[in-house]
Amino acid sequence: MIDEKFDAIVIGAGMSGNAAAYTMAKRGLKVLQLERGEYSGSKNVQGAILYADMMEKIIPDFREDAPLERHLIEQRFWMMGENSHTGLQYRSDDFNEEKPNRYTIIRAQFDKWFSSKVREAGALVVCETTVTELVQDAYGKVIGVKTDRGGGQIHADVVVLAEGVTGLLGTRAGLRKIPKPTEVALAVKEMHFMPQEVIEQRFNLKGNEGVVIEAAGTISKGMTGMGFIYTNRECISLGLGCLVSDFQASGESPYQLLEKFKRHPSVAPLIEGSEVKEYAAHLIPEGGFKAIPQLFGDGWVVVGDAAQLNNAIHREGSNLAMTSGRIAAEAIFQVKSRKDPMTASNLSLYKKMLDDSFVIKDLKKYKDMPQLLHVQSQNFFLTYPQLVNKAMDNFLRVDGTPKKEKEKMTVKSFTSARSWAGLFGDAFRLARAWR
Numbered sequence: 001m002i003d004e005k006f007d008a009i010v011i012g013a014g015m016s017g018n019a020a021a022y023t024m025a026k027r028g029l030k031v032l033q034l035e036r037g038e039y040s041g042s043k044n045v046q047g048a049i050l051y052a053d054m055m056e057k058i059i060p061d062f063r064e065d066a067p068l069e070r071h072l073i074e075q076r077f078w079m080m081g082e083n084s085h086t087g088l089q090y091r092s093d094d095f096n097e098e099k100p101n102r103y104t105i106i107r108a109q110f111d112k113w114f115s116s117k118v119r120e121a122g123a124l125v126v127c128e129t130t131v132t133e134l135v136q137d138a139y140g141k142v143i144g145v146k147t148d149r150g151g152g153q154i155h156a157d158v159v160v161l162a163e164g165v166t167g168l169l170g171t172r173a174g175l176r177k178i179p180k181p182t183e184v185a186l187a188v189k190e191m192h193f194m195p196q197e198v199i200e201q202r203f204n205l206k207g208n209e210g211v212v213i214e215a216a217g218t219i220s221k222g223m224t225g226m227g228f229i230y231t232n233r234e235c236i237s238l239g240l241g242c243l244v245s246d247f248q249a250s251g252e253s254p255y256q257l258l259e260k261f262k263r264h265p266s267v268a269p270l271i272e273g274s275e276v277k278e279y280a281a282h283l284i285p286e287g288g289f290k291a292i293p294q295l296f297g298d299g300w301v302v303v304g305d306a307a308q309l310n311n312a313i314h315r316e317g318s319n320l321a322m323t324s325g326r327i328a329a330e331a332i333f334q335v336k337s338r339k340d341p342m343t344a345s346n347l348s349l350y351k352k353m354l355d356d357s358f359v360i361k362d363l364k365k366y367k368d369m370p371q372l373l374h375v376q377s378q379n380f381f382l383t384y385p386q387l388v389n390k391a392m393d394n395f396l397r398v399d400g401t402p403k404k405e406k407e408k409m410t411v412k413s414f415t416s417a418r419s420w421a422g423l424f425g426d427a428f429r430l431a432r433a434w435r
């Protein structure tokens with residue numbers, strides 16, 4: 001197939017792969033990028049929010065021609081009860097700035113655009129090609145790949161594994177372990193189409209303004225998980241994801257949970273009359289800091305979801321993917337510029353640079369969170385949301401009950417559900433995991 005040798009081969013054309021391939025090609029390295037999908041983004045399921053700061057660090061003027069949907073001016077957090085939600089909402093006109101901070105995007109379109117930039121930068125991008133094997137020399141150094149197109153091996157000084165969370169190449173080659181069911185969430189997502197003016201009316205928006213709603217509580221039936229609603233220009237991305245281990249234990253089906261989320265009285269009016277044009281399911285790495293595998297070795301680095309670089313607490317993934325791809329590329333470029341070989345010890349520069357970035361700093365901050373949320377999922381995702389919603393109902397309902405009695409009722413509902421010790425314990429554990 002391709003018999004020349006490359007400076008780098010990038011496996012995958014998602015956010016991390018495109019960031020890595022673009023950055024290396026822009027610096028003059030000879031890059032081959034292989035993507036199994038028909039085109040970059042064709043396999044992607046993300047919501048999706050694009051974080052401008054991380055994109056700017058790769059393509060500073062991306063706003064000029066990137067396919068962006070809406071810039072976000074409002075975020076709602078909903079704690080869901082059966083027929084209610086208690087919300088926290090932040091909306092600011094300051095987000096209507098010249099260079100907005102966050103956008104909704106449709107990944108299939110955005111990735112295609114990003115890929116065109118990778119090509120323009122000089123990389124050779126080959127789609128509809130699955131890498132089937134990493135080629136290692138007698139000492140275990142990765143020296144290239146084999147693909148489903150046959151034609152033997154393709155060689156490179158370094159291989160960037162940007163194959164996403166389900167990527168099997170790294171695990172098959174023994175470079176990382178298969179993520180545990182407690183470390184990955186299964187998310188399902190639909191695209192609901194409706195006229196632009198209907199979206200703007202329902203979400204109180206004008207022009208290209210957008211809203212994000214993140215919802216947790218009874219919708220996940222006590223499993224560790226969340227729902228989301230993102231406004232695009234002419235459609236709404238709506239989805240829900242829970243840990244795979246919780247799906248296994250509960251026997252719940254993701255599709256039924258999504259249906260229930262859509263029927264919730266707080267959600268149904270937002271999507272009423274819409275036409276569903278797309279349904280997709282995908283895994284999200286949610287193991288956090290403790291699940292990060294070895295990030296580099298002789299002749300290889302791993303980036304993005306394949307490296308479990310996903311901040312489940314802040315629902316950030318693509319920005320960590322982009323940043324790790326860019327940093328890996330910069331590290332490779334530095335090693336190459338010094339004419340040093342792509343050994344593990346030289347490529348450890350990637351980890352050092354990543355450790356110094358927000359990627360590892362943020363994941364480290366929440367290192368105990370995934371375990372806490374998993375073990376305490378019944379409390380955090382069912383009991384407390386039910387109690388908070390009941391307390392709000394009690395607080396707002398005017399029925400002649402003296403307020404003091406109402407307060408006592410609310411306190412009693414919390415202590416009988418969790419006991420004082422349980423309540424203080426949960427608050428303490430949460431505060432400790434959050435710090």
Ligand SMILES: Cc1cc2nc3c(=O)[nH]c(=O)nc-3n(C[C@H](O)[C@H](O)[C@H](O)COP(=O)(O)OP(=O)(O)OC[C@H]3O[C@@H](n4cnc5c(N)ncnc54)[C@H](O)[C@@H]3O)c2cc1C
Pocket residue numbers: 011012013014015016017018034035036037040041043044045046047048049050129130131132162163164165167168169187188189239282283284303304305306310315316317318319321
């Ligand atoms: C429902 C959902 C909603 C999300 N919402 C958000 C959000 O709003 N904001 C956010 O920041 N993140 C979000 N994420 C997470 C985000 O999508 C990921 O973190 C991001 O896509 C990771 O990028 P990546 O390049 O590492 O992997 P991917 O985007 O998964 O790309 C991997 C690529 O590698 C290709 N590939 C795999 N194996 C091979 C092979 N053997 N040969 C060739 N090609 C291969 C795949 O086809 C794919 O194109 C969401 C995820 C999901 C599932």
